[in-house]
Amino acid sequence: MKESISKSILRVDSRKKIKGEAKYISDWKFKNLLFAKTVRSIKAKAKILSIELPKIPAGFYVIDKNDVPGVNRMHTVVSDHPIFAEDDVQYIGQPILIVVGPDREIIYSIASQIKIQYQEERTLFSLEEAEERSTVFTDYHYKKGKPEKAFQHAKLLIEDEFSTGYQEHVYLEPQGIAAEFKKGTLFVYGSMQCPFYVKNALLDTMNLPDNKIRVVQTVTGGAFGGKEEFPSLTACHVAIAAHKTHHPVMMIYDRSEDILCSTKRHPSKVRYKAAIDENDQVIALDIDVILNAGAYNGLSPVVLQRGIFSATNVYNIPHLNVRGRNFMTNSVPSGAYRGFGAPQTIFSIEMLFYNIAVKLGIDPLEYKMRHLLKKNDPTCTGGQIHEEVKLPEIIKKVIGKSDYYNKLKTNKKYHGIGISLFLHGCGFTGKGESVISGKIILNKNKDIVTLKVSSVEMGQGAETSLRKIVAYTLEIPIENVVCEKVDTGLIPDSGPTVASRTTMIVGGLLRQTALEMKERWNKAEILDVSKSYKHPDYLHWDDNKFHGDAYPVYSWGANVAEVEIDPITYELTIKKIDAVYDVGVPIDERTLKGQIEGGIAQGIGWATIEVMELENGKLKQSNLTDYKVPTSMDVPEINCCFISNPYEFGPFGAKCAGELPFVGAPPAVAEAVANALKKPINHLPITPERLMEIDNEN
Amino acid sequence: MKIEFYLNNEKKKIDIEASIRLLDVLREDFGLTSVKEGCGEGECGACVVLVNGKAMNSCMIPAGSIIGKSIVTLEGYKNTDRYKAIETGFMEAGSVQCGFCTPGFVMATESLLNQNPNPTDEEIKEGLSGNLCRCTGYNMIIQGVRLAIRKGAGLW
Ligand code: FES
Ligand code: FES
Numbered sequence: 058m059k060e061s062i063s064k065s066i067l068r069v070d071s072r073k074k075i076k077g078e079a080k081y082i083s084d085w086k087f088k089n090l091l092f093a094k095t096v097r098s099i100k101a102k103a104k105i106l107s108i109e110l111p112k113i114p115a116g117f118y119v120i121d122k123n124d125v126p127g128v129n130r131m132h133t134v135v136s137d138h139p140i141f142a143e144d145d146v147q148y149i150g151q152p153i154l155i156v157v158g159p160d161r162e163i164i165y166s167i168a169s170q171i172k173i174q175y176q177e178e179r180t181l182f183s184l185e186e187a188e189e190r191s192t193v194f195t196d197y198h199y200k201k202g203k204p205e206k207a208f209q210h211a212k213l214l215i216e217d218e219f220s221t222g223y224q225e226h227v228y229l230e231p232q233g234i235a236a237e238f239k240k241g242t243l244f245v246y247g248s249m250q251c252p253f254y255v256k257n258a259l260l261d262t263m264n265l266p267d268n269k270i271r272v273v274q275t276v277t278g279g280a281f282g283g284k285e286e287f288p289s290l291t292a293c294h295v296a297i298a299a300h301k302t303h304h305p306v307m308m309i310y311d312r313s314e315d316i317l318c319s320t321k322r323h324p325s326k327v328r329y330k331a332a333i334d335e336n337d338q339v340i341a342l343d344i345d346v347i348l349n350a351g352a353y354n355g356l357s358p359v360v361l362q363r364g365i366f367s368a369t370n371v372y373n374i375p376h377l378n379v380r381g382r383n384f385m386t387n388s389v390p391s392g393a394y395r396g397f398g399a400p401q402t403i404f405s406i407e408m409l410f411y412n413i414a415v416k417l418g419i420d421p422l423e424y425k426m427r428h429l430l431k432k433n434d435p436t437c438t439g440g441q442i443h444e445e446v447k448l449p450e451i452i453k454k455v456i457g458k459s460d461y462y463n464k465l466k467t468n469k470k471y472h473g474i475g476i477s478l479f480l481h482g483c484g485f486t487g488k489g490e491s492v493i494s495g496k497i498i499l500n501k502n503k504d505i506v507t508l509k510v511s512s513v514e515m516g517q518g519a520e521t522s523l524r525k526i527v528a529y530t531l532e533i534p535i536e537n538v539v540c541e542k543v544d545t546g547l548i549p550d551s552g553p554t555v556a557s558r559t560t561m562i563v564g565g566l567l568r569q570t571a572l573e574m575k576e577r578w579n580k581a582e583i584l585d586v587s588k589s590y591k592h593p594d595y596l597h598w599d600d601n602k603f604h605g606d607a608y609p610v611y612s613w614g615a616n617v618a619e620v621e622i623d624p625i626t627y628e629l630t631i632k633k634i635d636a637v638y639d640v641g642v643p644i645d646e647r648t649l650k651g652q653i654e655g656g657i658a659q660g661i662g663w664a665t666i667e668v669m670e671l672e673n674g675k676l677k678q679s680n681l682t683d684y685k686v687p688t689s690m691d692v693p694e695i696n697c698c699f700i701s702n703p704y705e706f707g708p709f710g711a712k713c714a715g716e717l718p719f720v721g722a723p724p725a726v727a728e729a730v731a732n733a734l735k736k737p738i739n740h741l742p743i744t745p746e747r748l749m750e751i752d753n754e755n
Numbered sequence: 756m757k758i759e760f761y762l763n764n765e766k767k768k769i770d771i772e773a774s775i776r777l778l779d780v781l782r783e784d785f786g787l788t789s790v791k792e793g794c795g796e797g798e799c800g801a802c803v804v805l806v807n808g809k810a811m812n813s814c815m816i817p818a819g820s821i822i823g824k825s826i827v828t829l830e831g832y833k834n835t836d837r838y839k840a841i842e843t844g845f846m847e848a849g850s851v852q853c854g855f856c857t858p859g860f861v862m863a864t865e866s867l868l869n870q871n872p873n874p875t876d877e878e879i880k881e882g883l884s885g886n887l888c889r890c891t892g893y894n895m896i897i898q899g900v901r902l903a904i905r906k907g908a909g910l911w
Binding site (some may be wrong): 070227517752 | 799847851891892
């Protein structure tokens with residue numbers, strides 16, 4: 058039993074999944090079930106003048122804004138998205154009403170006969186136009202040191218601009234949800250990351266008391282942020298339908314509907330002005346981050362926060378002036394996606410440092426290393442780096458593994474190598490963790506211990522890791538540790554399954570609780586021990602000034618990517634990724650490796666082949682034929698390893714890991730491409746067309 | 756239309772519209788929910804079943820075209836020794852995360868090894884390139900197949 062916690066064990070959920078016996082929501086059976094189909098806006102911005110319904114056969118229903126028992130807004134950070142459209146629509150795909158009934162063919166036929174008259178209004182699609190017309194949702198600022206003065210005294214000023222595109226999550230299981238009333242209590246079942254977000258949305262919209270709503274997470278076929286806030290909307294749809302029809306109601310999206318209307322990664326533009334002193338050092342940055350939030354703001358403010366708090370990445374820049382804005386456009390709302398705003402800014406600053414180094418004739422890695430953060434340095438928001446920063450060790454390891462300098466010297470044109478350095482702030486931003494104050498319960502019944510947490514298994518391995526933490530602490534077999542069903546009626550709110558917080562925050566609470574249980578183990582046959590999260594005392598944060606410790610601790614890493622470009626077709630092949638990470642202490646190496654490889658693959662997709670574009674407010678990509686994600690042929694050999702750097706407040710020293718690998722891969726690939734063409738790469742995705750253009754411009 | 760076919764080695768007769776997708780017939784008429792719908796357009800492989808021993812996307816097959824054919828889903832396949840080897844390989848290599856793609860990968864692996872019991876890594880990648888997985892990045896699935904080949908030596 059005294060084995061290292063990092064030593065891999067078999068995942069507790071894999072056999073059922075391999076056998077095909079895991080029940081996702083679309084596999085559930087209900088008696089007298091009705092199906093639901095959403096009728097959506099086909100206009101990007103319009104007044105709804107009239108809705109004309111065909112004759113509705115008995116047993117079928119049309120449900121719209123007039124059927125909402127409570128508030129017709131989806132509860133989230135900014136509760137501005139209507140559950141059903143009222144007098145106007147703001148994007149193509151916005152839900153107007155749903156058709157419900159026992160037969161899908163008839164539902165589709167009814168839906169196709171509904172006539173909606175619109176009066177079109179002036180639209181707004183691009184970030185450029187949004188900036189011009191200043192349709193700002195959120196405008197954030199923060200400052201560090203004396204940037205004005207630093208800019209005045211600079212020897213050299215360099216300006217640069219970067220941009221990134223949409224990304225679709227493509228969780229393999231599309232959105233799916235169902236609702237039913239049992240003895241006056243509403244039950245909602247579905248594929249989701251955050252059962253209590255869904256519950257809070259239902260509280261507002263259904264106007265039911267707290268004890269009359271239960272949200273049950275079903276086996277979830279991938280999420281990556283795409284099932285963070287979005288299921289709150291569909292949950293309200295089916296709940297309202299179940300309320301009106303007195304039947305269970307299920308809604309499963311097909312892939313094209315899912316792509317049309319679910320949230321995406323925010324397209325971004327990041328502008329930097331760098332002040333450089335006589336020693337070639339970057340002494341000040343002026344940073345302007347803008348995100349396309351889409352038609353409703355929703356969760357975008359917090360995405361923007363992580364984006365701007367990550368905009369200096371692993372570098373210590375004494376003077377900063379940072380602005381971040383979310384813009385409204387008439388397009389599908391953007392939302393949570395693995396990395397949460399950080400991939401956009403970290404790609405940008407990595408390329409900025411590369412571009413500056415090339416301009417100054419300094420080796421890019423050496424140049425980056427001159428600016429590295431160290432323990433006790435101030436963070437960009439004036440907090441402190443409290444932990445040992447092991448980047449020098451990480452870098453040494455990754456350049457050794459990849460033979461970086463040798464290849465850098467001998468590479469011919471169209472062959473490139475690039476290195477990215479990166480961090481990820483663990484857990485919620487700012488005061489987030491103290492506000493939520495996640496609660497957990499451990500229950501002992503003879504020799505069986507039950508974990509009651511709201512963190513969900515969505516593929517990332519949470520169930521295995523959390524059970525392992527408890528089993529290792531209590532020194533009992535993992536089979537004797539079980540998870541309570543994720544049902545808001547049976548578990549406390551330990552917070553949502555987001556922000557790479559599950560292992561470190563919830564796992565940390567479980568570890569402390571299990572230690573306490575261990576002391577009292579022989580005192581009682583049946584025992585409940587519970588705990589709520591308390592932010593460590595050493596952390597300070599001012600939410601109005603954005604000053605202090607934006608995160609309790611960071612995970613760190615470096616990636617080296619090798620690429621080859623076909624000189625005729627400009628097809629890009631990523632040949633290898635070497636990766637080294639400091640995630641504190643791995644809780645389970647194989648599970649973690651799964652997160653790393655999957656995160657890198659998604660990052661590569663975003664950086665290279667995943668193209669999603671708007672044309673007059675309509676997404677040009679509507680299915681997986683147009684929107685390509687990496688296949689087994691696209692993912693290179695990935696070599697990853699970890700260095701140990703235990704975090705005092707993490708379970709067994711663990712920090713965060715789920716988003717970190719996504720953040721690191723895109724800049725490594727982009728730098729390798731820049732190195733191969735000897736041209737800057739300031740935009741993602743890097744498509745062959747763009748490469749051809751870049752290579753041929755002077 | 757009356758259709759006769761073999762499902763997991765049993766003779767079945769149904770009366771159904773010829774244009775209905777095999778995917779729906781399997782899931783709805785026979786309750787075989789290991790067959791998943793990830794895209795409905797032949798791109799993801801979550802709905803793969805064996806048709807006369809070969810992996811095919813059941814979302815692209817109209818029921819009318821399966822007359823007389825043998826269809827095998829994971830529900831039938833999971834009782835075989837070959838399946839056991841794949842299960843062990845996938846478990847030990849960490850080939851499974853969310854699991855939604857997994858049944859499709861199991862069936863595609865069977866089809867691949869049936870045709871080529873000793874594939875190279877390149878051949879495995881190619882053989883599985885019709886199946887999407889968004890969680891793993893594939894390398895750990897390929898290692899799972901490798902392990903399955905070792906555990907199931909002589910079975911294919
Ligand atoms: S559902 Fe058949 S290939 Fe995707
Ligand atoms: S394990 Fe989730 S899609 Fe493959």
